[in-house]
Amino acid sequence: MIEWVNAVVQGVLLGGLYALFAAGLSLIFGVMRLVNIAHGDLIILAAYLGLSTTVMLGIHPFVALLIVMPAMAGIGYILQRGLLNQTLGPDILPPLLVTFGLSVILQNALLEGYTADPQKLNAGAIETASLSAGGLTIGVLPLLTFAMAIAVIATLQWVFYATALGRGFRAVSDNQDIAQLMGLNKAHVFGLAMALALAVTAIAGILLGVRTSFDPAIGGGRLIFGFEAVIIGGLGNIWGTLAGGVILGVAQTVGAKIDPGWQVLAGHVAFLIVLAVRPNGLFPRVEH
Amino acid sequence: MSTATVTRATRASRIAMIIAALALIVLALAPWWAGRADLRLMGEIFLYLSLACLWNLMAGYAGLVSVGQQAFVGFGGYMLFALTIFGGLHPIAAILLAGVLAAALSVPVAALIFRLKGAYFAIGTWVVAEVFRLTFAQISALGGGSGTSLPVGIVKSLADGRSAREALSYWLALGAAVTVMACVYLFLRSRRGLALTAIRDSETAAAGLGIDIWRTKLEVYVVTSAFTAVIGGLLFLQKLRISPDAAFSVNDWTAFVIFIVVIGGIGTLEGPIIGTLLFFLLRETLADFGTIYLMVLGAVAIVIMLKAPKGVWGLVRDRYDLELFPLSYRVNTQNKGN
Numbered sequence: 293m294i295e296w297v298n299a300v301v302q303g304v305l306l307g308g309l310y311a312l313f314a315a316g317l318s319l320i321f322g323v324m325r326l327v328n329i330a331h332g333d334l335i336i337l338a339a340y341l342g343l344s345t346t347v348m349l350g351i352h353p354f355v356a357l358l359i360v361m362p363a364m365a366g367i368g369y370i371l372q373r374g375l376l377n378q379t380l381g382p383d384i385l386p387p388l389l390v391t392f393g394l395s396v397i398l399q400n401a402l403l404e405g406y407t408a409d410p411q412k413l414n415a416g417a418i419e420t421a422s423l424s425a426g427g428l429t430i431g432v433l434p435l436l437t438f439a440m441a442i443a444v445i446a447t448l449q450w451v452f453y454a455t456a457l458g459r460g461f462r463a464v465s466d467n468q469d470i471a472q473l474m475g476l477n478k479a480h481v482f483g484l485a486m487a488l489a490l491a492v493t494a495i496a497g498i499l500l501g502v503r504t505s506f507d508p509a510i511g512g513g514r515l516i517f518g519f520e521a522v523i524i525g526g527l528g529n530i531w532g533t534l535a536g537g538v539i540l541g542v543a544q545t546v547g548a549k550i551d552p553g554w555q556v557l558a559g560h561v562a563f564l565i566v567l568a569v570r571p572n573g574l575f576p577r578v579e580h
Numbered sequence: 581m582s583t584a585t586v587t588r589a590t591r592a593s594r595i596a597m598i599i600a601a602l603a604l605i606v607l608a609l610a611p612w613w614a615g616r617a618d619l620r621l622m623g624e625i626f627l628y629l630s631l632a633c634l635w636n637l638m639a640g641y642a643g644l645v646s647v648g649q650q651a652f653v654g655f656g657g658y659m660l661f662a663l664t665i666f667g668g669l670h671p672i673a674a675i676l677l678a679g680v681l682a683a684a685l686s687v688p689v690a691a692l693i694f695r696l697k698g699a700y701f702a703i704g705t706w707v708v709a710e711v712f713r714l715t716f717a718q719i720s721a722l723g724g725g726s727g728t729s730l731p732v733g734i735v736k737s738l739a740d741g742r743s744a745r746e747a748l749s750y751w752l753a754l755g756a757a758v759t760v761m762a763c764v765y766l767f768l769r770s771r772r773g774l775a776l777t778a779i780r781d782s783e784t785a786a787a788g789l790g791i792d793i794w795r796t797k798l799e800v801y802v803v804t805s806a807f808t809a810v811i812g813g814l815l816f817l818q819k820l821r822i823s824p825d826a827a828f829s830v831n832d833w834t835a836f837v838i839f840i841v842v843i844g845g846i847g848t849l850e851g852p853i854i855g856t857l858l859f860f861l862l863r864e865t866l867a868d869f870g871t872i873y874l875m876v877l878g879a880v881a882i883v884i885m886l887k888a889p890k891g892v893w894g895l896v897r898d899r900y901d902l903e904l905f906p907l908s909y910r911v912n913t914q915n916k917g918n
Contacts, residue, residue, distance in 0.1 A: 327699030327703070385889075388645055389645075389885050392647065394882065396831075397879060400871040403871045519703045553714075554718075556714060561711070567704075568692055571695040
């Protein structure tokens with residue numbers, strides 16, 4: 293019995309990581325209706341930037357965030373203004389195919405630069421530290437990841453509803469042309485949204501790299517997990533995304549408990565069930 | 581007096597059809613004039629051409645942008661192995677049955693993923709492909725995660741002798757490409773094809789004219805899935821070995837196909853042909869560079885999508901008003917006397 297409770301608890305904590313994968317995806321879609329197919333590869337790029345930073349400067353992966361987060365934000369702003377802004381419009385094909393091309397380029401560039409060998413970020417003692425409570429053993433790192441997910445989502449919520457930047461995001465999301473008339477430069481606002489999204493992606497990438505080994509080919513899988521968390525939670529609801537991540541994580545750890553080969557499959561099945569029963573997700577945004 | 585006549589065929593399209601017929605005869609005779617390696621390469625070209633035409637029908641005409649067609653390529657491949665090894669079927673019968681099974685399977689799949697719109701639909705198709713891959717990796721009778729080979733007896737049942745088998749495999753690929761292109765062309769010229777083109781141009785207007793959008797898209801999805809599974813069976817009949825990672829590879833069966841269609845010209849029938857030729861030309865010259873080649877391909881696709889969204893064929897068509905497959909109507913006015 294306690295093993296099952298343990299599987300559920302581990303799943304909930306794993307859900308924090310998936311919510312971090314999903315948060316950037318959700319933010320970009322919310323602001324500019326863009327679905328970024330390269331999102332997973334950007335997470336892996338962040339993990340590799342973390343690897344290079346820790347190796348070159350000899351610093352802890354969490355300290356490396358101070359460098360990787362601004363770096364990813366900068367990449368995001370340039371990417372948005374230099375490339376992705378040109379794809380936005382009524383036709384869904386250009387953004388889809390351009391980000392798909394970007395995904396292939398990123399994947400192969402990482403392969404060229406870092407080879408296909410699996411890598412891992414070394415975070416020292418925190419990787420194996422754990423807390424015991426009532427027969428359950430909880431790793432400090434998963435707990436920290438989950439806390440980070442809550443902090444990130446709370447921060448995004450605050451930025452969206454309590455700052456001038458967030459007002460800009462909401463304005464261009466509601467009506468791009470009128471926002472432009474009101475003096476907002478939408479190209480710049482979109483650039484800032486992508487910068488913020490990729491700063492979140494940096495956190496997700498570093499935490500992923502500390503938790504498990506990674507290689508250039510796994511980006512697609514991370515995109516899918518993030519996407520499933522968004523759809524399960526309900527489009528446009530960022531706390532719902534956390535719930536979606538948790539449901540996905542629990543489905544995976546419980547599936548793995550039944551048969552190790554079923555871990556990822558169980559997550560996909562949970563997603564398909566939600567899609568069949570509640571196509572708008574479990575917690576869709578309430579329309580005002 | 582002036583009379584106006586409406587035609588579809590043009591002089592260029594008639595000449596193109598004659599050239600195509602002649603080319604087809606020459607290609608059908610390839611086993612007698614081409615070497616073994618060339619025959620294999622041409623077979624692969626025809627199968628990629630078929631996949632490109634099918635993806636183009638979905639994305640370019642029905643607005644169903646899928647990044648998960650590898651689901652049906654892999655399904656067709658695995659059905660070839662399962663139905664011949666356990667069902668004792670002849671490989672060709674197994675491949676045809678794989679198409680029927682894929683059509684049946686695609687209906688419930690569509691019922692689920694049609695709930696997702698646009699780009700979310702695309703990622704949904706990818707999830708389905710992953711479910712297929714992980715499921716087949718669990719079937720130990722088919723080799724589980726490491727895959728299996730087609731038994732020698734089944735390979736030999738195809739034809740006597742290696743060169744006869746290779747010729748047959750080539751003709752099957754050529755036949756598949758011709759069948760797919762003919763079906764797509766005739767479908768687009770039909771009443772339903774007209775409905776599909778209307779949906780492509782404006783969903784709202786098409787719905788206003790009484791077109792059942794959901795049903796039309798479903799038909800396209802089911803037919804495309806069936807054909808894609810048949811092509812998948814033929815691909816793995818050439819390879820003679822299957823594994824989940826090869827069968828459900830997003831790079832091999834979707835990324836390359838998307839690049840072919842985008843570079844050639846999405847939403848045109850000629851585009852996939854030009855795209856396939858360019859793709860294999862690039863591959864044969866740059867393949868030694870491995871990852872660099874794929875990065876170049878991705879970059880070319882991005883530039884084309886931004887600068888010439890109708891691809892190479894779109895540029896040619898706009899410049900010379902050419903249409904090799906007569907799909908649109910033309911009004912010709914002729915002045916008779918004064």
